[in-house]
Amino acid sequence: MPELRTDWLTGRSVIVAENRAQRPNEFAIGPASGGVHTGNSAVTCPFCAGNEHLTPPSVYEQSGGDGRWQIRVVPNKYPALAHDGTSASTTVCQRSLWADSSGATGAHEVIVESPNHVDRMSALSVEELRKVLEAYAARLSHWQQHGRFKYGLLFKNQGAAAGASLVHVHSQLVALTEAPPPVQREQIRAQTAVHKSGRCPYCQLIDLERSAGERVVIEGNGFIAFCPFASLQPFEAWVMPSDHRAAFEQSAGEGTMPALAGVLQAVVRKVESQLPTAAYNWWIRTAPWHVNDDRSSHWRLELLPRVSPLAGLELAAGVHINPLSPEEAARRLREA
Ligand SMILES: [Zn+2]
Ligand SMILES: [Zn+2]
Numbered sequence: 001m002p003e004l005r006t007d008w009l010t011g012r013s014v015i016v017a018e019n020r021a022q023r024p025n026e027f028a029i030g031p032a033s034g035g036v037h038t039g040n041s042a043v044t045c046p047f048c049a050g051n052e053h054l055t056p057p058s059v060y061e062q063s064g065g066d067g068r069w070q071i072r073v074v075p076n077k078y079p080a081l082a083h084d085g086t087s088a089s090t091t092v093c094q095r096s097l098w099a100d101s102s103g104a105t106g107a108h109e110v111i112v113e114s115p116n117h118v119d120r121m122s123a124l125s126v127e128e129l130r131k132v133l134e135a136y137a138a139r140l141s142h143w144q145q146h147g148r149f150k151y152g153l154l155f156k157n158q159g160a161a162a163g164a165s166l167v168h169v170h171s172q173l174v175a176l177t178e179a180p181p182p183v184q185r186e187q188i189r190a191q192t193a194v195h196k197s198g199r200c201p202y203c204q205l206i207d208l209e210r211s212a213g214e215r216v217v218i219e220g221n222g223f224i225a226f227c228p229f230a231s232l233q234p235f236e237a238w239v240m241p242s243d244h245r246a247a248f249e250q251s252a253g254e255g256t257m258p259a260l261a262g263v264l265q266a267v268v269r270k271v272e273s274q275l276p277t278a279a280y281n282w283w284i285r286t287a288p289w290h291v292n293d294d295r296s297s298h299w300r301l302e303l304l305p306r307v308s309p310l311a312g313l314e315l316a317a318g319v320h321i322n323p324l325s326p327e328e329a330a331r332r333l334r335e336a
Contacts, residue, residue, distance in 0.1 A: 001082040002104035011181065015104045017080045026167055027160035042117040047072075047168035049115035059109070060139060062131050070128065071135045072112040073173075081106030081174055083148070107143055107175040111135055111154075112168070119167040121158065122269045130261035136171070137252030140286065143175035144249065150290045151179040154248075159279025161306040179288040187288060190296040202298030203244050215326050217333045218266055221259035225267045227326035227333070232304060234324035235271050235333065239264055239301040246294040248286040248301075264301065270336040271305060274329075279306040 002017035024046075046054035055074045064070035081104045113132045114124060124132070140152040156171040157163040179187070193201035209215055209226045217225040217237060225239045239260070245251045251260070271280070281304045287297035314320050 002080055004102050004104040006100045008098050008100065013181070015080050017078075017104065020078050020080060023078045023165050025165045027165065045117055045166070045168050046077075047110075047112045047166060047170055048117050055110075055112075060135065060142075062135055064115070069115060071131050072115075073135060073139055074110050074112065076108040076110050076172065079108035080104065081108045081176070083107050083175075105177050106149065107146075107173070109139060109173045111139065111171045111173065113171065114169050117167075118169050120272065121156075121169055122265070122272050124169070124265070126258070126261045126265050129265050130257050132171075133257045133261055133264070134252060136173070136284065137249045137257070139173050140284075141249045141252075143173070144289050146175070149175040149177055151176045151183060151288050152286065153180065153283065154286075155281060155283035157279075157281055159277075159306070161279035161309065162281045164279070179290075183285065183288060186285075187291065187296060191293065194293065194295045198295075200244050200295045200298050202240065202300070206240060206242060215330045217270065217330050218263060221262060222256055223260055223263040225263060227330040229326060231322055231326040231329065232320040233322060234307050235274055235305050235329045236326070237267050237271065237303045237333070239267060239303070240298065244295075244298055246287040246297040246299065248284050248299040251299065267303060267333075270333045271303065273336040274332055275305050275307065280304060281306065 002015050002019070005014045005016060006012070007014075042048045042050075045051060049068060052058070052072075056077060058069070058072045058074050060071075060073035061069045062071040083105055111132070113121070113135075114128065118124065121129070136154050140154060143149055143152050153174050153176065154171060155174075158169075178184075190201050193204075197204070206224055210219070210224065215226045215229065217227065219225070219242065222242050223239055224242050225237050227236055228238050241251055241256070241260075245254075251257075272278075282301055284299060284301050286299045287294070291297060308321075308323070311321075
């Protein structure tokens, strides 16, 4: 099974998952090729309707108007995490002052976002995107209620430069036994801010962005999209509920997904108008499942175009070089 290695000196965590090397990869090896792919066709694509036998059986489906499935969630055939119920405690294989190794425990699912061989999210209608978002929320809620896990991470790799191996639109969900280190660090800072001001720091951030205006891309129907002040890449965009909502799953239960689908489709199309073939990731930063103070979380969807690869400075220092200011990026996105 996959193995989680942690180096205490550096704080590095690595999942060694040799099964992942067996994944089919449709993308040509070479320079960052964005959405360009060598191409499985709908005949051989494991995510196309009619090829369900190429994946594990679905654990969740939403049907479309014609009665066929519209969204399909399946366990990842090549999981980076496993949850066989015994792994974490029984597969500890090394432990020392500086290193730790255990079974990489968690759930790993694939959300197939269309029955058709679609390779861009911008090709989905608002209605189709709403169903995708509702599937995200349903699976996050499922794993939260499962009780064994502390964090659910929903993420999308679109294009080879963003880490995708198949072109057919899909996202992934991992349920983790601990919130990832960046989420934990942000939680501590947010809790400190709540302690000082008594108010959600993300609500304060939205107030600041709204009054400054220069990084706002679009706002309406209860959501705001803006290029963050310290954007890592050109046209990075965050989508957040304008009013305080700690957990993404909570928003879904309040019937806000149609509005979010509209805003997200607009943002994706604006970004694609500036970067027509760019790869990108998106992920949802929702509230950790073990945190009780709702004021220290305010969910967001981060969309990160992968314009330039991570180079030496990014990898060695954690400092990113962005050749386009977020203010100029937001201006171009507003006008797109
Ligand atoms: Zn397909
Ligand atoms: Zn808030």
